[in-house]
Amino acid sequence: MDNSPNLTRRQFVTVIGAAISTLIGAAVGLPAIGYLLSPALEKQEGESWILLGPLDNYPLNQPTLFTFTRTKKHGWEKTTTSYGVYVLRTSPTEVRVFSNVCTHLSCRVTWKEEVQEYICPCHDGHFAIDGSIISGPQPRSLDEYETKIEDGNLFIFLKEA
Amino acid sequence: MVRRLFQWLDERLGLTTIHDVVLDRKVPKVNWWFTLGSASLFLFLIQGITGVFLTVYYVPSPDHAYDSVQYIMNEVRFGWLIRGIHHWGATLMVLVVFIHMLRTFFYAAYKYPRELTWISGVVLLLATLGMGFTGYLLPWNQRAYWATTVGTQIPGTIPFIGPFITSVMRGGSELSALTLARFFSVHIWFLPAVIAATIGLHLYLVIRLGISHIPDEND
Numbered sequence: 001m002d003n004s005p006n007l008t009r010r011q012f013v014t015v016i017g018a019a020i021s022t023l024i025g026a027a028v029g030l031p032a033i034g035y036l037l038s039p040a041l042e043k044q045e046g047e048s049w050i051l052l053g054p055l056d057n058y059p060l061n062q063p064t065l066f067t068f069t070r071t072k073k074h075g076w077e078k079t080t081t082s083y084g085v086y087v088l089r090t091s092p093t094e095v096r097v098f099s100n101v102c103t104h105l106s107c108r109v110t111w112k113e114e115v116q117e118y119i120c121p122c123h124d125g126h127f128a129i130d131g132s133i134i135s136g137p138q139p140r141s142l143d144e145y146e147t148k149i150e151d152g153n154l155f156i157f158l159k160e161a
Numbered sequence: 162m163v164r165r166l167f168q169w170l171d172e173r174l175g176l177t178t179i180h181d182v183v184l185d186r187k188v189p190k191v192n193w194w195f196t197l198g199s200a201s202l203f204l205f206l207i208q209g210i211t212g213v214f215l216t217v218y219y220v221p222s223p224d225h226a227y228d229s230v231q232y233i234m235n236e237v238r239f240g241w242l243i244r245g246i247h248h249w250g251a252t253l254m255v256l257v258v259f260i261h262m263l264r265t266f267f268y269a270a271y272k273y274p275r276e277l278t279w280i281s282g283v284v285l286l287l288a289t290l291g292m293g294f295t296g297y298l299l300p301w302n303q304r305a306y307w308a309t310t311v312g313t314q315i316p317g318t319i320p321f322i323g324p325f326i327t328s329v330m331r332g333g334s335e336l337s338a339l340t341l342a343r344f345f346s347v348h349i350w351f352l353p354a355v356i357a358a359t360i361g362l363h364l365y366l367v368i369r370l371g372i373s374h375i376p377d378e379n380d
Contacts, residue, residue: 028207028246031239032214038238075218075236076228 039075046072046160052097055154058089063111063118063129065100070160085145085156086111086118088129097145097156098131104138118142182368189374194268197261198367201285204254205356208292211247212349219299221345223338226301251293258289269380270373278366281359288356295348301341309344310336 007015034041050068058064063086071080084100100108100118107122117134118127125136132141145156171177218237220229233240262282265271271279298309313336317327332339 028210031242034238035214035240035243036217038236038240041238076220076225076232 046158048158049148049155050158052085052087052154052156054152055089055095055149056152058087058095058154060089060092061129062113063088063098065111070158072160081160083158084108086142087154093149095147095149095154096130097147097154099143099145101143102138103140103142104136109142186368186371188372191372191375194260194264195372197257197264201254201258201261202360202364204250204257205360208247208250208254209353211243211250212353214243215247216349221299221341223301223341226299226341230300230302251296255289255293258286262286268373269376272373275366275370275373278363278370281363281366284359285356285363288352288359292348292352292356295344295352298341298344299348306336309340313340 052066067084069080069082086098088096102109102120109118109120125138126134148155218233298305313330317323332343
């Protein structure tokens with residue numbers, strides 16, 4: 001039996017056993033990798049046009065705060081994030097929209113009518129009416145949104161992280 | 162190279178000895194019914210592995226339990242497969258363990274000197290049923306909720322101590338977040354620990370005592 005060039009019965013069973021085990025292991029093991037990685041592979045669709053209402057609602061040359069919330073789904077839970085933007089109508093047909101998130105450490109800036117500046121309360125950051133830096137620790141001017149006007153309605157393009 | 166590496170490891174770990182004692186045992190002529198013990202062990206391992214994977218997404222809280230199961234089934238890649246294996250494996254395990262017990266009973270394999278193997282097997286059977294009972298609540302759907310309402314009410318009919326047992330199982334007078342949390346804990350920690358330890362004893366006894374032959378006209 002040992003001198004036979006063919007597989008012994010025992011060797012045959014060992015090989016078949018190993019093959020079947022590998023097959024079962026792969027059938028469960030490979031999907032298991034996909035299972036674990038799944039949330040990381042999801043595309044986060046975070047781009048959309050947000051309606052800010054009729055353009056005529058916004059006064060000329062006076063930054064006006066508009067707030068809205070966006071709900072995002074993380075697995076079995078929904079998280080609502082609130083956004084604030086300053087709408088600055090520079091002419092009857094032209095408009096600029098700034099984020100109220102300070103570019104320093106993400107506190108919220110406020111438009112101060114009396115000094116004509118956006119002021120961040122956290123570290124005393126000052127921004128001009130067009131979002132540019134006046135003084136403070138912030139590295140860049142206020143982030144600006146892409147805008148479009150359709151049928152007199154103002155939209156901004158929001159990209160969520 | 163592989164051979165030398167194996168010899169180096171074997172000399173230190175005693176792999177050949179383990180193989181000879183554990184796997185290369187002398188067994189009487191047996192039939193397919195004798196594979197059910199191994200099948201039970203295999204199913205336990207499968208349930209353990211898929212169960213560990215399910216805890217990656219499952220949340221044992223009334224707020225999220227149902228939603229997290231829906232998430233596993235509909236959105237996680239192969240979530241349906243992992244949970245499907247766990248779901249059907251649970252049913253199959255109860256079936257296989259039970260038939261394994263019937264085989265032992267009808268072949269009279271529980272007699273001297275294998276009484277302890279039988280007793281540890283009884284513990285394993287009951288623990289397996291306990292796994293089925295506690296696992297059934299976890300999806301937190303209507304069927305799970307009412308099945309557990311009924312299941313915890315049944316011991317309540319025992320005279321004197323019944324209502325106390327019911328409230329211990331539920332963690333209070335009614336089904337709540339506490340019930341879900343303790344069922345989850347029992348399902349993933351207490352019972353698996355009991356089963357793993359008892360399987361250790363059960364297998365030790367099988368290896369030490371060997372398996373009995375099929376009764377014949379001389380018995």
